[in-house]
Amino acid sequence: MSAELLKLTAAGAAERVRAGEVSCGELFEAWRERAGADELNAYLWRADGPPAEQPAADSPLGAVPLAVKDLFCTEGVPSAAGSRILEGYRPPYTATAVQRLASAGAPLLGKTNMDEFAMGSSNENSGYGPVKNPWDPSRVPGGSSGGSAAAVAAGLAPWAIGTDTGGSIRQPAALCGVVGLKPTYGAVSRCGMIAFASSLDQAGPLTRDVTDAALLLRHMVGADPCDSTSTGLPEEVRLPSAESLEGLRFGVPPELTGAGIEPGVREVFEATLARIEELGGSVQEVALPHSDQAISAYYLIAPAEASANLARFDGVRYGVRKGGGDLRSLYEETREAGFGPEVKRRIMLGTYALSSGYYDAYYGRAQQVRTKIADDFRAAFETVDLIATPTTPTVAFALGEKTDDPLAMYLNDFCTVPMPLAGIPAISIPGGLSEGLPVGFQLAGPAFSENRILDAAHALELSIGFDGSAGRV
Amino acid sequence: MSEGAVAERTYEPVIGLEIHVQLSTRTKMFCGCALSFGEEPNTRTCPVCLGLPGTLPVVNAEAIHYGLMIGMALGCEPAPRSIFHRKNYFYPDLPKGYQVSQYDIPLARDGRLGDIRIHRVHLEEDAAKLVHAGATGRIHSAEASVVDFNRGGTPLVEIVTEPDVRSASQAAEWLRLLRVTLRQLGVSDVNMEEGSLRCDANVSIRPAAQTTLGVKTELKNMNSFRFLERGVEAEIVRQEELLRAGEPVVQETLHYDPRTGALTSLRSKEEAHDYRYFPEPDLVPVAPTEEMLERARAALPELPAERAERMASEHGLAPDMARLLAYRTELGDFFEATVASAGGAEPRAIANWVTGELTARLGESDPWESKVEPQALARLVAMVGEGAVAGSAAKDVLAVMVTDGGDPAAIVDERGLGTTDEGELAAIVERAMADQAAAVDKVRAGNDKAIGAIMGHVMRETKGRADGAEVQRLIRERL
Numbered sequence: 044m045s046a047e048l049l050k051l052t053a054a055g056a057a058e059r060v061r062a063g064e065v066s067c068g069e070l071f072e073a074w075r076e077r078a079g080a081d082e083l084n085a086y087l088w089r090a091d092g093p094p095a096e097q098p099a100a101d102s103p104l105g106a107v108p109l110a111v112k113d114l115f116c117t118e119g120v121p122s123a124a125g126s127r128i129l130e131g132y133r134p135p136y137t138a139t140a141v142q143r144l145a146s147a148g149a150p151l152l153g154k155t156n157m158d159e160f161a162m163g164s165s166n167e168n169s170g171y172g173p174v175k176n177p178w179d180p181s182r183v184p185g186g187s188s189g190g191s192a193a194a195v196a197a198g199l200a201p202w203a204i205g206t207d208t209g210g211s212i213r214q215p216a217a218l219c220g221v222v223g224l225k226p227t228y229g230a231v232s233r234c235g236m237i238a239f240a241s242s243l244d245q246a247g248p249l250t251r252d253v254t255d256a257a258l259l260l261r262h263m264v265g266a267d268p269c270d271s272t273s274t275g276l277p278e279e280v281r282l283p284s285a286e287s288l289e290g291l292r293f294g295v296p297p298e299l300t301g302a303g304i305e306p307g308v309r310e311v312f313e314a315t316l317a318r319i320e321e322l323g324g325s326v327q328e329v330a331l332p333h334s335d336q337a338i339s340a341y342y343l344i345a346p347a348e349a350s351a352n353l354a355r356f357d358g359v360r361y362g363v364r365k366g367g368g369d370l371r372s373l374y375e376e377t378r379e380a381g382f383g384p385e386v387k388r389r390i391m392l393g394t395y396a397l398s399s400g401y402y403d404a405y406y407g408r409a410q411q412v413r414t415k416i417a418d419d420f421r422a423a424f425e426t427v428d429l430i431a432t433p434t435t436p437t438v439a440f441a442l443g444e445k446t447d448d449p450l451a452m453y454l455n456d457f458c459t460v461p462m463p464l465a466g467i468p469a470i471s472i473p474g475g476l477s478e479g480l481p482v483g484f485q486l487a488g489p490a491f492s493e494n495r496i497l498d499a500a501h502a503l504e505l506s507i508g509f510d511g512s513a514g515r516v
Numbered sequence: 517m518s519e520g521a522v523a524e525r526t527y528e529p530v531i532g533l534e535i536h537v538q539l540s541t542r543t544k545m546f547c548g549c550a551l552s553f554g555e556e557p558n559t560r561t562c563p564v565c566l567g568l569p570g571t572l573p574v575v576n577a578e579a580i581h582y583g584l585m586i587g588m589a590l591g592c593e594p595a596p597r598s599i600f601h602r603k604n605y606f607y608p609d610l611p612k613g614y615q616v617s618q619y620d621i622p623l624a625r626d627g628r629l630g631d632i633r634i635h636r637v638h639l640e641e642d643a644a645k646l647v648h649a650g651a652t653g654r655i656h657s658a659e660a661s662v663v664d665f666n667r668g669g670t671p672l673v674e675i676v677t678e679p680d681v682r683s684a685s686q687a688a689e690w691l692r693l694l695r696v697t698l699r700q701l702g703v704s705d706v707n708m709e710e711g712s713l714r715c716d717a718n719v720s721i722r723p724a725a726q727t728t729l730g731v732k733t734e735l736k737n738m739n740s741f742r743f744l745e746r747g748v749e750a751e752i753v754r755q756e757e758l759l760r761a762g763e764p765v766v767q768e769t770l771h772y773d774p775r776t777g778a779l780t781s782l783r784s785k786e787e788a789h790d791y792r793y794f795p796e797p798d799l800v801p802v803a804p805t806e807e808m809l810e811r812a813r814a815a816l817p818e819l820p821a822e823r824a825e826r827m828a829s830e831h832g833l834a835p836d837m838a839r840l841l842a843y844r845t846e847l848g849d850f851f852e853a854t855v856a857s858a859g860g861a862e863p864r865a866i867a868n869w870v871t872g873e874l875t876a877r878l879g880e881s882d883p884w885e886s887k888v889e890p891q892a893l894a895r896l897v898a899m900v901g902e903g904a905v906a907g908s909a910a911k912d913v914l915a916v917m918v919t920d921g922g923d924p925a926a927i928v929d930e931r932g933l934g935t936t937d938e939g940e941l942a943a944i945v946e947r948a949m950a951d952q953a954a955a956v957d958k959v960r961a962g963n964d965k966a967i968g969a970i971m972g973h974v975m976r977e978t979k980g981r982a983d984g985a986e987v988q989r990l991i992r993e994r995l
Contacts, residue, residue: 116570129569136563138570233798237569241797270572271800348797351602354613355567359663374606397604397792406794 057105067106094150102148110200128381138235147262155190185215198515210459213471217434217483228466232267240345283501294329294427307477343409350393434483531681544669546573552666565669567611584812587624644668684748747772831863853890887921896924948973
């Protein structure tokens with residue numbers, strides 16, 4: 044019975060609960076046991092018993108338990124954003140998105156591993172050890188939401204949430220063969236998300252299929268009085284039902300689909316474009332002329348914001364405290380001991396980019412590029428409805444393969460970084476396999492076009508018929 | 517140029533002020549915590565003002581409203597979209613590692629109060645308070661320092677003037693005007709001792725007639741008008757001595773110790789601080805709607821500077837007198853109530869009595885809380901005008917009114933302080949002139965001042981009830 048349950052999508056399980064075929068308690072226990080079998084290091088914390096408040100069987104999310112990326116604050120539950128500097132830190136409040144999902148009937152199953160402070164594309168920057176890719180444990184799951192992606196792909200969680208700053212939902216979703224959606228900036232409240240880059244961070248679902256993603260998203264979004272930048276979505280998220288792409292125009296930007304894409308990934312991408320046409324959609328080239336500068340702009344803006352966001356980790360009020368005697372040693376030794384090398388690198392990059400005399404040349408210029416990138420997308424969406432690219436240039440790479448070359452690691456994000464710079468939504472769905480590993484297919488749309496994206500992704504998903512069972516360990 | 521020329525040169529001080537005003541809003545700048553008034557440490561805090569991970573600021577609408585009121589009261593132009601920035605530096609009283617403040621686009625700019633132009637008015641959050649445990653309570657000898665976050669996040673308005681102030685006394689006088697203006701707005705307690713009004717001064721000097729500015733120093737946190745005046749004066753003197761000795765003024769931040777009069781350099785190492793300002797991504801721009809602007813405009817009371825102008829023209833007061841009354845709201849109100857109830861008393865005479873004799877007797881205390889009623893004061897001034905009581909006797913009447921209250925006419929009757937009748941007075945004058953024959957001779961010989969001796973004699977005899985002008989007339993008739 045429980046093995047059967049674990050094969051269902053979250054929406055499917057919710058239906059069983061609603062029909063009374065399985066109780067909320069049974070469902071939670073089955074998943075709790077399953078999460079306990081994690082051998083991928085996907086979880087940093089798992090519920091040790093049923094939730095304090097059992098959701099109602101008829102709640103919108105059907106009592107299906109949720110895995111939550113470690114950077115979401117959860118009251119009384121460790122929330123360290125994958126960093127040693129917050130080891131053992133238990134926040135006194137819960138993030139709005141997690142609270143909303145819990146109220147809608149998705150109780151907290153566990154906290155998932157991640158790159159420290161969401162800085163990374165392989166999960167190797169976690170302060171608690173890397174996550175392994177369930178399709179091949181010698182490979183990375185992607186990052187920074189690697190724990191969430193791996194847990195869903197491996198069947199260690201029915202669904203999960205993560206955050207995306209430059210691709211941190213879509214890239215691990217692609218490398219693990221699951222669905223990952225980054226909503227429009229402002230759709231989901233950032234309140235309670237331990238910040239990496241405030242103007243880019245956005246929470247979203249990682250799920251087995253597009254329907255589950257829509258279901259989670261529906262209950263995450265909404266303006267929040269605690270987040271001045273939150274807007275919610277203008278219309279309710281619909282559960283997608285489209286089976287055809289009739290009338291939809293898809294744009295393919297050569298800048299994001301040309302050099303750098305490995306042949307196996309290109310093959311899957313082209314096959315998916317052909318499928319779009321079979322389903323009645325049209326495919327045309329569309330220009331995003333500034334997207335080749337997106338990585339450069341991103342690696343100035345995100346570290347600049349991070350350098351300020353991470354200043355609060357000073358050993359004074361919470362988390363690790365080292366040094367002593369005087370203030371300088373408290374700051375220096377706490378931060379030296381608490382932060383990993385990638386976090387230090389980005390703090391230094393960001394501090395430099397904001398320095399007097401360099402601001403205009405770096406941060407200021409990067410913001411100008413950001414505006415150009417947003418303008419590119421706006422212009423493109425005058426001629427097409429959606430933009431299609433591969434999510435990543437390669438399939439999952441080997442653990443340790445890129446750790447010595449930060450630049451190569453950064454370049455891995457070039458297909459996913461332009462969208463958060465423009466604040467627009469994008470989804471990654473499994474497009475197929477290459478070398479036995481999942482390949483992600485990305486669709487991006489204009490701001491607030493989540494329903495359009497979900498519908499198109501649903502039609503494609505039906506047609507592709509991706510079999511993710513090989514990833515379930 | 518010879519050394520002598522340098523030594524004798526005169527210098528012009530150029531002073532700009534930076535004022536921090538704690539707003540008396542209900543809650544803090546970016547969270548829902550109530551403002552603190554000396555509660556137990558760390559009892560007015562929440563995850564936001566403690567800078568816990570994942571928390572976000574939300575702008576206090578009341579603080580924006582107060583900020584707009586201040587901007588308008590200072591004649592500034594509110595910005596259509598002002599921006600919050602992060603000012604980055606590490607210090608334990610700054611929980612986020614940055615202060616949310618405004619930088620290149622402040623809430624309002626380009627105004628004027630009195631003679632001084634206002635450069636900008638912006639909103640920010642206050643830091644927490646460090647408490648140094650140890651014998652002296654000062655950081656240098658402290659065994660440990662602890663942080664009280666109650667004050668952290670209190671809304672502040674920073675007001676920056678143009679460098680229009682030319683003397684220490686002008687600085688103090690202008691700050692008084694600012695304080696009374698803010699108090700009139702009802703946006704702050706404006707208490708310098710308690711730190712709800714804090715003033716820094718940028719001071720430089722330059723040779724008279726030079727138009728470029730000299731090197732400035734910054735004097736921090738002078739917590740009374742007196743200290744501001746003394747501190748700025750001491751700094752002007754120090755800079756003059758340096759320049760006269762041919763030494764340069766070094767740009768630095770100084771602390772004035774009012775006990776010793778010493779100026780000491782603060783955080784000279786941190787002078788090179790790079791705050792790495794950048795737009796606060798957690799907040800959206802402040803874009804006041806027409807409705808918000810209208811609400812702020814409607815909330816403005818009559819302000820002291822305007823009131824002084826109105827009182828000068830309406831009541832025919834000299835500008836100095838009008839300012840004296842307008843800058844002390846309660847005094848101005850008492851004056852206007854007295855004028856309103858006056859049975860024929862002249863406003864200028866009332867103003868003289870309110871700012872002169874009444875203030876001399878009441879000091880800083882509020883005349884409304886004294887036993888003197890505006891109607892009673894109006895009657896007294898009218899009686900003086902009619903000659904029913906002499907000026908000097910009227911002062912005694914007022915003294916009784918201040919201690920016991922009551923009606924001036926009754927007091928005059930009771931104590932026999934009314935003016936003497938003309939026949940009686942003439943007789944006294946004649947006696948006095950006989951008695952002071954020497955003085956009479958001197959006056960006749962052209963020494964007019966000698967008349968004082970005769971007057972004094974009359975006043976002694978009448979116990980001050982006689983009207984001085986009348987006495988003088990009677991003496992001159994008889995010379």
